[in-house]
Amino acid sequence: MRLPTEDDFPSRLRSAAVTARVGLWLGVCFAVCFVTGLVSHYAQAPDHPVPFPASPVWGYRVTQGLHVVTGTAAVPLLLVKLWTVYPRLFRRPERGWRPLVLDLLERGSVLILVAAAVFQLASGLANSAQWYPWSFSFRTTHYAVAWVAIGSVLLHVAVKLPVIRAALGADVDDPALDRPAATRPGVLTRRGLLRTTWLAAGVAVLATAGSTVPLLRRVSVLAVRSGDGPQDVPVNKSASAARVTASATSGAYRLVVANGDRSIELSRSDLLAMPQSTHDLPIACVEGWSANGTWTGVPVRHLLDQVGAPRGSDVLVTSLQESGPFTTTVLHASFADDDRTLLALALGGEPLSLDHGFPARVIAPDRPGVLQTKWVARIEVRT
Structure with missing residues (x-):
């Protein structure tokens, strides 16, 4: 059994024009993912x-x-791109030190790019489904x-830039950059393959x-969250899973607010007796789902004022x-x-459900949902 060569892949669809x-567009997706990922990490x-x-x-x-x-x-963009370049894995190494170096750089960048891209996409999709x-x-x-991944993309683009510019500047059916073995018509035309690829991505x-987009929930059959949940807001972790049911519903519950040696303890009744504010705020999680909610509760700043915490203070919130x-x-x-x-003490005009953080939870604008601490036990000025 012999290894395949480039001659074993004669389809004209496997061309630089398509790749x-x-x-x-794969690069655009990677760039958006990278920048938004930096935002989330920060x-x-x-x-x-x-x-x-x-x-x-x-x-x-x-x-x-x-x-x-x-x-x-x-995902579909990467699969199509890999399919189009697959024959090049079996070409013979270039001759001459300069072509050989460029060839090795290209192969190395592709190897790293593929491995990193597959890992990022696979682990990202698993995270969206909360499967670890x-x-x-x-x-x-x-x-x-x-x-x-982004470094290998940049290296790959730098190595292949002359070919990329030539391919994008010519008609998609121009055979100038085709491999010598690419002589057989494909099942689709090149334009047909591209349209199918855009359709698959769409x-x-x-x-x-x-x-993320409520209007699309009826057609988003693979969405990890439908928008359903207690009080019309999804839940990632229930009170039962967090093992807080007994402590959260205990009559002995007290919220501790502390600033150095100054502290106060407040029951839920004490919190309800304080001035309440209501705001419409989305909750958005790293898995990509989000939902709007109308939250009512005591401004955290008001609680901090009770213990003399200065403005500009970071706060530790403990569940x-x-x-x-x-x-x-x-x-x-x-x-x-x-x-x-x-x-927050209420959601949608009703007391917080246990799974949404009863007796009290933090909700802040423009903040990752994983940091919107539920079942809050202590708020303490960070020193």
């Missing part, structure tokens, strides 16, 4: 040298929705490999975008949940000082 056009960081903005309230909802949608669209069949940290690993977007990566989160000053940031 360059699909690669252009938003979740415990320290913000530059304050993360609390406005517009829908900012994180849009960026993370774009992140997941463009990542999903990249691995032991490493998704957030840190996904972030690190994103730099590898269907992938429509099938998943409903997690009744005893284990997990986000049992304690940092509420940065840009959010803590915003009047729209609430210790």
Whole structure:
């Protein structure tokens, strides 16, 4: 049994003309994913040298929705691109040191790019479905490999730029850049293949975008969240899963608000007796889903004033949940000082359901949902 060669792939569809056009849109998807991924990673960081903005309230909802949608669209684009370049894996190495170096750079960049892209897309889709069949940290690993992926994209584009420019500048049916073996017509025309690719990417977007765009929920059959849930807002982790049912419903519950040696303890009745504010704020999660909610509660800034906390203070928020990566989160000053940031007690005009964080939860504008701590037990000024 012999290894295949380029001559074994005679289809004219496997051409630089098709590869360059699909690669252009794949590059756009990768760029959007990379930039929006940086936004999400920074938003979740415990320290913000530059304050993360609390406005517009829908900012994180849009960026993370774009992140997941463009990542999903990249799947069919990547598959078609790999199909078109597959024969080049079997070509003979170039002769001469300069062509050989460029050839090795191209092959190396493609190898790294494919490995990084497949890992990013596969792990990202698994994260959207909240399925983690691995032991490493998704957030840190996904972030690190994103730099590898974007670096390999830039290297690949630099090496192939003359071919890319020539292919995009010529008609898609121009055979000038075709491989010598590419002489047989395909099942589709090149334009037909491209239209099918755009259609597949579009269907992938429509099938998943409903997690972020409510109008598309009826057609987004692959969306990880339909928008259904207690009080019309989805839930990622229930009170039962977090093992807080007993402590959250106990009559002994008290919220502790602390600033150094000054602290107060408040029951839910005490919190309800305070001045209440109501704001329409979306909750948006890293998995790409989001939903609007009308939240009512006590502004966090009002609670901090009770213990003399100065403006500009970062705050540690601790949950009744005893284990997990986000049992304690940092509420940065840009959010803590915003009047729209609430210790929410009600959603949609009704008391918070247990799964939405009863007796009290944090809700802040333009903040990742994973940081909108539920079942809040303690609010403490960070020192």
